[in-house]
Amino acid sequence: MIDKRAASAAAAVAAVDDGATVMIGGFGEAGSPIELVHALIDQGASELTVISNNAGNGQVGLAALIRCGRVAKIIGSYPRSSNSTVFTDFYRAGRIELELVPQGTLAERIRAGGAGIPAFYTPTGAATELADGKEQREFHGRPHLLEHALTADWALIKARAADWHGNLLYSKTARNFGPIMAMAAETTVVQASSVDAPGALDPETIVTPGIFVDRVVHVPDPAQEFELVAHGAHYP
């Protein structure tokens, strides 16, 4: 029988090793798997490479993971925001490495990682300083860059609804990186507001097929990062 439900967020992330690469879903405050990231903080793994579009907000979630000194490197497109003081401080102090990737290239590299495409060419970033050190090649008379797939040991993502097989539905723009990160990680952990038996979700509307998901944690009433940040919440 296929039942990917985990007993708790803690159980779901218990096996994360020091030095692991972890994809974390979300764009801005929408779609952040706050409960899973907090469980990862409690779990204690360090020297992590985190792949995430942003670098966290306020003093919770990914920002708290950084503040606790667990993140050696971030791969993302937009680590700067009005609420991202933790990353800014660590970056200025030379305590965290950054690989900056254009947002569409980041998304495509993650999808490629999930789709078994080791590398692809893209026009994005050609003739900019983000092209430095990258292979260039012309197609249709335009310069393109060779970009390599991104994969990860773990993906932590957030869904609106799941079933025991790991089939997922998302909520509005909180979908963002969830579906492609689920494809690209060795072990994908999902927190979902509802978790039902197979058959509960319409097969025509499933966004992430369960084959991409390994563990489902039921978080019926997830914290919204937006609200935690607005209220000045700290974790731990």
Added chain:
Amino acid sequence: MIDKRAASAAAAVAAVDDGATVMIGGFGEAGSPIELVHALIDQGASELTVISNNAGNGQVGLAALIRCGRVAKIIGSYPRSSNSTVFTDFYRAGRIELELVPQGTLAERIRAGGAGIPAFYTPTGAATELADGKEQREFHGRPHLLEHALTADWALIKARAADWHGNLLYSKTARNFGPIMAMAAETTVVQASSVDAPGALDPETIVTPGIFVDRVVHVPDPAQEFELVAHGAHYP
């Protein structure tokens, strides 16, 4: 106001030029846009390059387009089937060219065409005769082939439901190549069993966003290729 409804299948394909490249959706008999292909036969364009997984069945749809002598070349993965005698005859007589592409590479090349990726590397087909003439490169110790994007002047596809913006839902495994062909063609024409005002489709469940679609033809009770073939139907 955005209203992509076409008055008829004939009107929707009226501008197809001789020599055009046309993607035609469907896998086996599921998802074949029969009414659109028959309108294309009536319209008369010839010397077409058709991108389609299969090469038609019986004496209707794509098989009829070939029989009428309109197709100069097919790009597909599986033109041979028990019902595809038309293609077989034309191929043996040297009257049609074939570019054979592994099915997953065909799908990825079409998606790449729609996604602005001019080329990508794939392990599929390495060390086979379908690698002949292709650039090879090693990634992670395995040989990979460089494959180029496919685009088209036209895509003819079939959907279950559409709205005036061109947002689409599909039916089960008739979805197959529709969503990616819609992305990769300059002009995408859809035949849909229902066509409603914007707002009728749940934005969370839309498979093809309307931006990929140019013309929507309402075909309330489409012929099923499977049944036409079973009954020995001929077109025209």
Added chain:
Amino acid sequence: MNEQLPASLQARLTREQIAERAAQDIADGSYVNLGIGMPELIAQFVPEGREIVLHTENGLLGMGPAPTPDAVDVELINAGKKPVTANPGASYFHHADSFAIVRGGHLDLCVLGAMEVAANGDLANWSTGRDDAIPAVGGAMDLVSGVRTVRVMTTHCTRDGTPKLVEKCSYPLTGAEVVSRIYTDLAVVDVTPDGFALIETAPGVSFDDVAARTGAPLRDVRESSLT
């Protein structure tokens, strides 16, 4: 701006007026991405009778205006991370599909902010290049390399009066030869094979006013100048 302004420049356009002007050029039925910041205002000024569909790169086509405060959904935001709504006909998709729309050339137009635009259409709008800056690029490079028409909405000069329309960008590029038209508080300027071309000024602003505040040669191609 510290310098004494000539009377004509007292009347330069507000942000809303620039947005309104930029909106005039958006064709009915267009698919459009509006950059974070000033360009977002354009959505409010689309002329009546035209329907445009807004794309926001975090996964929504058919973005509507900001919600009323009681209708805010923190899981429905735009690329600037502000709450928005979804219009009838909207659709949600993941980030790879969203940038397939961008990179694949499916958007008709994007209007972006700028730090500098060069006379050949080079755009700089993502980094000051300063050592202490926190690097952040977002989707800007994807937009300029994928969208069919790239326009800029910006003040003509920085707060200290330095021209933003320049011979060559001093800041790191977002993309090379990508911008085709610039809307500012003083003028509408096209990027042509022969460099900047003035096609329109704000009411009461002269060609000389604009040329004096432009850091590269400016040709006058206004209808009025040609008669």
Added chain:
Amino acid sequence: MNEQLPASLQARLTREQIAERAAQDIADGSYVNLGIGMPELIAQFVPEGREIVLHTENGLLGMGPAPTPDAVDVELINAGKKPVTANPGASYFHHADSFAIVRGGHLDLCVLGAMEVAANGDLANWSTGRDDAIPAVGGAMDLVSGVRTVRVMTTHCTRDGTPKLVEKCSYPLTGAEVVSRIYTDLAVVDVTPDGFALIETAPGVSFDDVAARTGAPLRDVRESSLT
């Protein structure tokens, strides 16, 4: 088969029995793609208590058995273009997503038919290479290059008695060094770094029976042979 068979080979396995044997090795919870033709039979023999999820490359995960004649939906078919059903927990997706599953290494196992399998795991199952053949490859090359474990289900020899397990394939390859195990009407044979290894015979079939019908050296690594 024209030759006179030894008594032991009269008892070789039926297609259903080969399928049943292959099904024994599929772990509970596996994601599996079964090739068109003989391998499709395996789905009927999954041991009780094990749940496996079948992928069909034309866009369905969670494929169920054939429908009753009155429940056929012509828009719900498998890769062999035959009507199927969808189990609870199924999902539909387009072809690029379907082959992302294949190429991305997400399937645990595929079992394919074969024209030839070489002692190094090379597989030929898509083309006779004859001049008059209609080329057709389908998803076979994608499956063998993407799925973690590739096994073969086939008759041990062709109808005229020619071995299908060979030193080197004579037909065009589907993939190089991809097959790890072969289920036939006579035996279960593994592909090892040292070539073919017999791990099991059908009841009443001897090592010599199998070796005589195998076109490459065969080692006997059965438990019984090692005691």
